[in-house]
Amino acid sequence: MTGCAPIKATNLTGANVNAVRQLMVDEIADGVVTVTATTATFRGEAPLELIENAIERGRAQHGGRGHPVASLHAVRRKVATALAD
Numbered sequence: 911m912t913g914c915a916p917i918k919a920t921n922l923t924g925a926n927v928n929a930v931r932q933l934m935v936d937e938i939a940d941g942v943v944t945v946t947a948t949t950a951t952f953r954g955e956a957p958l959e960l961i962e963n964a965i966e967r968g969r970a971q972h973g974g975r976g977h978p979v980a981s982l983h984a985v986r987r988k989v990a991t992a993l994a995d
Contacts, residue, residue, distance in 0.1 A: 918951045919988035926950075929981035933964040950985060958993070961986045 922930075930943065930950045937943040937960055944951045952960060961982060968979040 914953070914955050916951045916953045917957045917989055917992050918949055919985050919992065920949050922948050922950060922985065922988070923981070925977055925981040926985050929968075929978035930964075930985060932978045933968045933982055934960070937964070952989060957989050958986065961989060 919926075924947075927945055927947065927950065930945050931938065934943050938945060942953050942960065944953075954960070965979055965982050965986070968982060972979055
């Protein structure tokens with residue numbers, strides 16, 4: 911991990927949180943991503959890249975539509991907004 915400020919996605923739905931937990935297991939285990947009932951915090955220099963990688967893994971496992979992939983897209987949008995602020 912680096913000294914970059916963590917990026918927090920807030921006001922996540924249950925489906926968003928479940929998608930993070932389901933598709934980002936390794937990142938959570940490594941401490942790069944932490945999840946609460948309504949937030950996901952991403953540490954490191956490339957949170958969007960982490961999410962994109964998880965989306966690609968999800969597409970391979972579950973297809974490109976519906977949960978959990980669609981729910982993770984919403985998290986990606988929230989992180990992108992947080993990075994732009």
